[in-house]
Amino acid sequence: xxxxxxxxxxxxxxxxxxxxxxxxxxxxxxxxxxxxxxxxxxxxxxxxxxxxxxxxxxxxxxxxxxxxxxxxxxxxxxxxxxxxxxxxxxxxxxxxxxxxxxxxxxxxxxxxxxxxxxxxxxxxxxxxxxxxxxxxxxxxxxxxxxxxxxxxxxxxxxxxxxxxxxxxxxxxxxxxxxxxxxxxxxxxxxxxxxxxxxxxxxxxxxxxxxxxxxxxxxxxxx
Amino acid sequence: xxxxxxxxxxxxxxxxxxxxxxxxxxxxxxxxxxxxxxxxxxxxxxxxxxxxxxxxxxxxxxxxxxxxxxxxxxxxxxxxxxxxxxxxxxxxxxxxxxxxxxxxxxxxxxxxxxxxxxxxxxxxxxxxxxxxxxxxxxxxxxxxxxxxxxxxxxxxxxxxxxxxxxxxxxxxxxxxxxxxxxxxxxxxxxxxxxxxxxxxxxxxxxxxxxxxxxxxxxxxxxxxxxxxxxxxxxxxxxxxxxxxxxxxxxxxxxxxxxxxxxxxxxxxxxxxxxxxxxxxxxxxxxxxxxxxxxxxxxxxxxxxxxxxxxxxxxxxxxxxxxxxxxxxxxxxxxxxxxxxxxxxxxxxxxxxxxxxxxxxxxxxxxxxxxxxxxxxxxxxxxxxxxxxxxxxxxxxxxxxxxxxxxxxxxxxxxxxxxxxxxxxxxxxxxxxxxxxxxxxxxxxxxxxxxxxxxxxxxxxxxxxxxxxxxxxxxxxxxxxxxxxxxxxxxxxxxxxxxxxxxxxxxxxxxx
Ligand code: SF4
Numbered sequence: 001x002x003x004x005x006x007x008x009x010x011x012x013x014x015x016x017x018x019x020x021x022x023x024x025x026x027x028x029x030x031x032x033x034x035x036x037x038x039x040x041x042x043x044x045x046x047x048x049x050x051x052x053x054x055x056x057x058x059x060x061x062x063x064x065x066x067x068x069x070x071x072x073x074x075x076x077x078x079x080x081x082x083x084x085x086x087x088x089x090x091x092x093x094x095x096x097x098x099x100x101x102x103x104x105x106x107x108x109x110x111x112x113x114x115x116x117x118x119x120x121x122x123x124x125x126x127x128x129x130x131x132x133x134x135x136x137x138x139x140x141x142x143x144x145x146x147x148x149x150x151x152x153x154x155x156x157x158x159x160x161x162x163x164x165x166x167x168x169x170x171x172x173x174x175x176x177x178x179x180x181x182x183x184x185x186x187x188x189x190x191x192x193x194x195x196x197x198x199x200x201x202x203x204x205x206x207x208x209x210x211x212x213x214x215x216x217x218x219x220x221x222x
Numbered sequence: 223x224x225x226x227x228x229x230x231x232x233x234x235x236x237x238x239x240x241x242x243x244x245x246x247x248x249x250x251x252x253x254x255x256x257x258x259x260x261x262x263x264x265x266x267x268x269x270x271x272x273x274x275x276x277x278x279x280x281x282x283x284x285x286x287x288x289x290x291x292x293x294x295x296x297x298x299x300x301x302x303x304x305x306x307x308x309x310x311x312x313x314x315x316x317x318x319x320x321x322x323x324x325x326x327x328x329x330x331x332x333x334x335x336x337x338x339x340x341x342x343x344x345x346x347x348x349x350x351x352x353x354x355x356x357x358x359x360x361x362x363x364x365x366x367x368x369x370x371x372x373x374x375x376x377x378x379x380x381x382x383x384x385x386x387x388x389x390x391x392x393x394x395x396x397x398x399x400x401x402x403x404x405x406x407x408x409x410x411x412x413x414x415x416x417x418x419x420x421x422x423x424x425x426x427x428x429x430x431x432x433x434x435x436x437x438x439x440x441x442x443x444x445x446x447x448x449x450x451x452x453x454x455x456x457x458x459x460x461x462x463x464x465x466x467x468x469x470x471x472x473x474x475x476x477x478x479x480x481x482x483x484x485x486x487x488x489x490x491x492x493x494x495x496x497x498x499x500x501x502x503x504x505x506x507x508x509x510x511x512x513x514x515x516x517x518x519x520x521x522x523x524x525x526x527x528x529x530x531x532x533x534x535x536x537x538x539x540x541x542x543x544x545x546x547x548x549x550x551x552x553x554x555x556x557x558x559x560x561x562x563x564x565x566x567x568x569x570x571x572x573x574x575x576x577x578x579x580x581x582x583x584x585x586x587x588x589x590x591x592x593x594x595x596x597x598x599x600x601x602x603x604x605x606x607x608x609x610x611x612x613x614x615x616x617x618x619x620x621x622x623x624x625x626x627x628x629x630x631x632x633x634x635x636x637x638x639x640x641x642x643x644x645x646x647x648x649x650x651x652x653x654x655x656x657x658x659x660x661x662x663x664x665x666x667x668x669x670x671x672x673x674x675x676x677x678x679x680x681x682x683x684x685x686x687x688x689x690x691x692x693x694x695x696x697x698x699x700x701x702x703x704x705x706x707x708x709x710x711x712x713x714x715x716x717x718x719x720x721x722x723x724x725x726x727x728x729x730x731x732x733x
Contacts, residue, residue: 022297056289056336103290103397132398192270195398196298199275199406202267206303206408209266209277214512215370216279219505 020088020113023134026191030116030136030162032088034152035078037066040094044105044126047097052104061104062111079112083156087112091149092119096137097126106130116162118169118178120145131184134193136164138178148176164189252416254522256485257451260391264374266408273410279373280390281308281403282359283346285315285337286663287378291400292340302344304407309368310341310348313358315663318626318653321351330664344404357629357655360384360597364468365631367497371486371513376403381597381679383474386483387467388490389516391451393481414451414480415525418518421458423533428714430607431466432473432599432677432697433538434458436548438530439477440538444546447479450526453518454484458532464493465603472598473679476545485517537713539584540681540695542572547681548695551712555582575683576692577671584694584710590672592623592705593686594650594698596660599677600628604698605636608677609644611702611713614721617649618708624651624666626658650705662687675704 052064070077079087090109096119097105106129109117117130117137127137140148151171152158160171164185167178187193210216252258266275281304288310295302302308315330325331334350341348349355349362356362360381363369369385375392376382378400385392395409402409425434439446452474454467462470467484474482484490491510494500501509536550547569549555555573557580558566573580578587594600594608605625617623625645627633633655636642642652659666660678667687668674674686674693681693694710703713 056333057293058290059293129398187270190270195269195410196300196402196405198269199266199402199408199410200300202275202406202408205267205275206277206406209264210407213263213277213279215373215501215509218512219501219509 020086020115022110023115024194027134027136027188027193028164030088030164032115032159033084033086033157034089034091034118034148034160035081035084035087035114036149036152037078037090037092037096038149040120041098042092042096043098044102047105048102048108052108058104058107058111061108062113065108065112078153078156081156084152088115089160089162090114090117090119091145091152092117093145094120096122097130098123103129106133106135110135118145118148118162127184131187131193132195134188136162136180136185136188138162138164138167138169138180140169140176140178144176252523252525255416255418255453255518255524256389256483256516257391257414257416257453257481257518258522259516260372260374261413263372264391269410273412275406275408276374276411277408278376278403279307280363280368280375280385281400281407282363282368282375282377282379282382283308283310283337283400284359284377284379285312285333287397287400288340289333289336290397291378291404292344294398294401295404298401298405300405302346302404305345307407308344308346308404309363310337310346311356311359311362312337312348312350313356313655314657314661316351316654316656317664318624318656318658318666321654323351327665352630354630354634357627357632358597358600358657360468360472361600361628361632361655364388364464364493365497365629367494367500370494370500370509371490372516376409380475381472383479383481384468384472384597386471386474386481387464388494389483389486389513391481391483392471394475415449416453417447417450417479417526417528418453418455418524420456420527420529421454421532422456422529423458423531424461425458425532426535428699428712428717429532429535429537430697430699431462431469432695433535434530434532435470435473435477436538436540436545436695437535437550439473439546440548441530442477442528444476444544445478447474447477447482450479452477452479452482453524454482455518456529458530459484460487460489462489463603464489465601468601469598469604473545476679486513487517537697537700539700539710540693541576541578541584542569543575543681543683544568544572545679545681545695547572549584551585551700551710553584555580555584557581576673585712587694587710588673588708589675589694589704589710590620590622591659591668591674591676592617592621592650592701593626593659593666593674593676593678594624594701595626595628595653595658596676596678597628597657598660598679599698600626600632600655602632602635604677605632605641606639608698608702609641611699611716612648612650612706613644615648615706615716617705621705621708622651623649623705624653626653626666627655629655648706659686661685667691668693675701675710677701 122137169176264277371389373390375385380394382392382394399409471482538548540548541555668691677698699713703711
């Protein structure tokens with residue numbers, strides 16, 4: 001038998017996760033179970049270990065999220081709990097996503113199914129990389145976070161509703177205020193977080209620009 | 223290291239007309255510079271977050287940073303907007319011993335095969351192995367005449383700044399921006415400030431463009447250029463050949479400047495004339511007329527200005543773990559007391575990692591591997607300079623020395639002059655083109671604690687393939703000198719002395 005670096009192979013078979021569509025358009029709310037990642041300064045190497053970077057596509061990265069942590073915990077990792085195989089929200093502590101700027105980290109979380117991250121604070125580049133994928137990273141106070149982590153740990157199947165319009169997180173008749181800078185929040189709410197679609201939308205302006213470039217017009221290569 | 227330190231060092235001085243480095247709170251805006259003119263011309267739209275949508279005139283792609291971008295494009299249901307403005311080659315992962323397909327490394331083979339199929343699918347020109355035009359992306363685009371003054375050039379590789387040598391605005395981008403440029407021939411980007419780096423004098427004998435840029439990074443710091451484009455200007459810059467200007471702009475990014483450029487002039491036009499993709503016949507006159515109008519004029523306003531004097535430089539070599547930790551070959555490794563307080567923690571790390579003592583001389587330090595190549599110094603003039611040192615001499619015993627031409631065209635041109643024979647006769651290996659040991663994504667790598675004399679651009683810990691390997695950056699001529707002596711050597715000694723059989727054993731270290 002060949003050994004595999006994939007933590008999935010060493011895990012008792014668990015029900016397959018449903019694949020949510022990737023974020024698109026305005027992001028107003030996220031709903032689903034939460035997974036708990038405890039600890040400050042969780043770096044992008046923990047989220048997706050370096051050996052998974054030698055790849056030609058982000059496609060398989062979802063299964064490798066937190067690969068080494070999950071391997072070590074042999075099925076007991078928060079993401080591997082069968083009750084929350086469809087987790088959509090991560091509860092994290094301080095400076096989450098620090099270290100290497102690799103885009104593979106938010107890509108792997110998105111492909112696992114994560115659609116929002118709620119934590120005490122985030123590394124700047126990670127925050128930006130998530131924003132570019134339509135994944136809001138929202139801040140809560142330390143006390144609220146501990147509360148949320150405890151709640152989700154006690155009841156892994158508990159459902160959370162995150163409302164980006166009002167910046168409130170709700171579950172089981174309770175609610176917690178969330179924070180996000182107005183700029184990125186506006187980009188998410190208005191659906192303008194997706195740089196590619198905005199660029200593509202300006203095709204007429206693009207043509208006009210090309211039409212005034214001497215090297216494309218006056219002495220274009222034949 | 224900030225500019226305050228420059229006052230105590232003779233080779234840089236502040237200009238007389240009163241300027242200072244701008245704090246981030248002060249916003250002044252450059253105007254009338256080449257950067258401003260090219261930026262304005264390529265502006266497509268202003269975006270909601272405050273960034274500009276900038277048209278990209280030339281998009282260069284390679285096998286490492288493009289595959290995920292193509293997949294993302296497919297997921298979005300988009301095609302390549304301007305395949306005719308997109309050009310591909312393969313460089314980072316190619317082996318340099320045998321390039322027969324399939325490659326021995328199955329992952330390298332997969333990466334190349336993936337690039338081939340993406341180019342095929344989208345109608346993108348790929349300069350593949352054996353095409354006669356393959357090579358390091360920053361070597362082939364200039365030599366094919368693809369890179370031209372006044373263009374915006376983007377590539378998923380930070381050393382894209384190289385193309386600024388032609389008076390293009392060229393910068394490296396990340397994978398999601400590669401996707402954006404493929405999809406929309408443009409990207410969302412913020413405008414940089416412009417710092418003019420004015421260089422007086424002429425490079426002295428035995429001193430090269432590599433020494434000049436290493437010296438600038440030493441003086442201005444590896445983060446000194448963050449937020450800036452660097453305009454290199456002045457008599458010393460005007461006297462540089464195109465290949466020397468490429469070496470200079472190539473390493474602007476190592477000083478923190480995302481792009482560096484030189485105003486186009488007669489040297490630029492002479493280089494471009496007759497290149498396969500350069501304008502020809504009637505187009506040529508029109509092109510030159512436009513190119514001439516792009517240079518920063520006397521009315522240009524810069525956000526900042528710094529001055530250097532090239533005449534005061536010596537061959538330079540790095541002793542530490544960032545390109546900013548360089549010294550003249552006749553200087554000693556700085557002691558903590560000689561450094562600014564904020565530079566000391568990194569210096570302490572560097573002493574340990576490099577196993578060097580503060581105050582020690584670099585000349586005489588034994589090396590294990592000598593690498594001549596990379597997008598910084600893998601062009602014909604670089605190989606000529608190294609061959610001039612190697613000619614009639616022999617690589618010291620126990621030294622592994624190899625030459626990796628930057629492209630197939632460089633290799634053929636060097637062979638036509640017999641440079642390959644000069645290197646081979648001296649005991650260097652003559653390899654096939656690629657990035658090779660610049661970043662060691664192929665089999666060329668350091669082993670264990672080996673120390674290299676390298677003509678590449680990064681001396682970070684583990685950069686050359688061994689997690690504990692050590693790198694000394696220097697000019698190709700200096701690498702050749704280290705190879706024949708077996709230790710770090712002032713190349714001027716060899717350039718002055720007639721070739722003679724070198725002692726097989728390293729000489730005792732100079733102190
Ligand atoms: S030679 Fe080195 S720096 Fe240049 S493109 Fe290749 S890997 Fe990057």
